[in-house]
Amino acid sequence: MYxxxxxxxxxxxxISTIRYYDKEGLFPTLERTSxxxxxxxxxxxxxxxxxxxxxxxxxxxxxxxxxxxxxxxxSTYEKRLELFxxxxxxxxxxxxxxxxxxxxxxxxCWYYEQALADGNEDRLKTYTETPQD
Amino acid sequence: MYxxxxxxxxxxxxISTIRYYDKEGLFPTLERTSxxxxxxxxxxxxxxxxxxxxxxxxxxxxxxxxxxxxxxxxSTYEKRLELFxxxxxxxxxxxxxxxxxxxxxxxxCWYYEQALADGNEDRLKTYTETPQD
DNA sequence: ATAATACCTGAACTCAACTTTAGGTCAATA
DNA sequence: TATTGACCTAAAGTTGAGTTCAGGTATTAT
Numbered sequence: 001m002y003x004x005x006x007x008x009x010x011x012x013x014x015i016s017t018i019r020y021y022d023k024e025g026l027f028p029t030l031e032r033t034s035x036x037x038x039x040x041x042x043x044x045x046x047x048x049x050x051x052x053x054x055x056x057x058x059x060x061x062x063x064x065x066x067x068x069x070x071x072x073x074x075s076t077y078e079k080r081l082e083l084f085x086x087x088x089x090x091x092x093x094x095x096x097x098x099x100x101x102x103x104x105x106x107x108x109c110w111y112y113e114q115a116l117a118d119g120n121e122d123r124l125k126t127y128t129e130t131p132q133d
Numbered sequence: 134m135y136x137x138x139x140x141x142x143x144x145x146x147x148i149s150t151i152r153y154y155d156k157e158g159l160f161p162t163l164e165r166t167s168x169x170x171x172x173x174x175x176x177x178x179x180x181x182x183x184x185x186x187x188x189x190x191x192x193x194x195x196x197x198x199x200x201x202x203x204x205x206x207x208s209t210y211e212k213r214l215e216l217f218x219x220x221x222x223x224x225x226x227x228x229x230x231x232x233x234x235x236x237x238x239x240x241x242c243w244y245y246e247q248a249l250a251d252g253n254e255d256r257l258k259t260y261t262e263t264p265q266d
Numbered sequence: 267a268t269a270a271t272a273c274c275t276g277a278a279c280t281c282a283a284c285t286t287t288a289g290g291t292c293a294a295t296a
Numbered sequence: 297t298a299t300t301g302a303c304c305t306a307a308a309g310t311t312g313a314g315t316t317c318a319g320g321t322a323t324t325a326t
Contacts, residue, residue, distance in 0.1 A: 005302065016285055019304090024283090035291080036303060055234045060283070074253055081245035084238050091235045095228055101188045102224045105217050112214035120207055138272065149315055152274090157313095168321085169273060193313070 002039040011047045018047075025064045026050060028071040046070075056087045057094065135172040144180045151180075158197045159183060161204040179203075189220045190227065 008015045022030060022037065027046060031038045046067060053063050066083060069076035115121050141148045155163060155170065160179060164171045179200060186196050199216060202209035248254050 003303075014285080015303090017283085020284060035305095052234050052237045055230060056238060074248070077245050077249045081242065081249060084241040084245060088235065088238045088242060091231055091238060095231050095235070097188060098224055098228050098231065101185050102221065102228070104185045105189060105221045105224060108217040109214065109221060112210050112217060115207070116210045116214060136273075147315080148273090150313085153314060168275095187313095192311095 002044070004037050004039065007039045007044065007047070010044065011051075013047070021047075021050065021060070024060050026060070026067050028068050053087070056091050058087065135177075137170050137172065140172045140177065140180070143177065144184075146180070154180075154183065154193070157193050159193070159200050161201050186220070189224050191220065 002010070004015050004018055007013075008018055011018075021027065027039075027043050030043055031040075049066075050063055053066065054060075058066075066080065069080050111124055114124055118124070135143070137148050137151055140146075141151055144151075154160065160172075160176050163176055164173075182199075183196055186199065187193075191199075199213065202212050244257055244260075247257055251257070
């Protein structure tokens with residue numbers, strides 16, 4: 001069992017953020033003793049999932065739903081599976097988009113290396129100009 | 134030359150967003166005739182770069198700086214190159230992180246497929262439990 | 267002539283995800 | 297005994313990126 005301060009150090013998050021997550025309902029089974037939160041392995045695991053799901057693009061409210069499904073037991077396995085199947089697609093698409101962004105950035109790196117060497121963009125502009133006539 | 138409405142359709146953005154970008158200084162050389170914005174190829178190109186730079190993680194204010202450098206000419210090639218070299222790293226790291234997220238999600242897909250087949254997580258829990266004793 | 271469009275502005279509003287503030291409890295230490 | 301430190305709350309504030317609103321102009325269609 002951990003206090004909020006210990007958890008904050010373990011997961012490298014500000015205490016205020018963990019309290020905020022709790023207020024938003026991200027730890028539906030969190031226990032307290034005389035007002036003080038008592039975090040278990042379960043909540044640490046939840047915090048790891050929260051980071052992952054956030055990066056995958058889910059909003060806090062959507063993560064809350066997932067955490068509630070987890071608390072509801074085996075009746076929600078299907079929903080949870082569907083969520084992950086969906087997020088898999090989302091993340092795959094995110095990566096694809098970022099790879100296109102990276103291509104564009106690579107090109108710009110090359111472009112400005114040339115521009116810097118040439119002292120101008122005259123030669124380069126022929127690559128990017130809109131086709132005429 | 135295009136009006137704001139034409140540009141909105143071309144780049145699939147709401148007019149309000151394009152006005153907002155203009156207010157934030159993202160088109161430093163945009164021209165107007167009697168108050169009405171006149172967009173050229175230059176601004177269309179800028180809008181494409183904005184999308185790319187946004188996805189790479191830059192804030193509007195940072196993009197504004199870049200657009201100003203572009204307007205300043207050859208004296209800023211080095212700054213621009215440094216920006217892209219930096220963003221290249223940022224995007225590469227973003228992709229790496231998303232790949233880890235994807236791994237986690239793949240595992241969860243497998244996990245819930247098993248849980249669904251088993252009807253419980255009893256067998257699975259042995260994979261995720263914290264080492265004891 | 268009037269009404270529908272497409273443009274314009276400044277200011278207020280929204281949303282998500284936090285963070286900060288102000289005030290309070292409780293246990294241990296100087 | 298008093299103050300320090302770790303916890304608590306509710307409520308207000310912040311940031312970023314827009315969106316919406318209320319009101320105005322100018323041109324075109326009925």
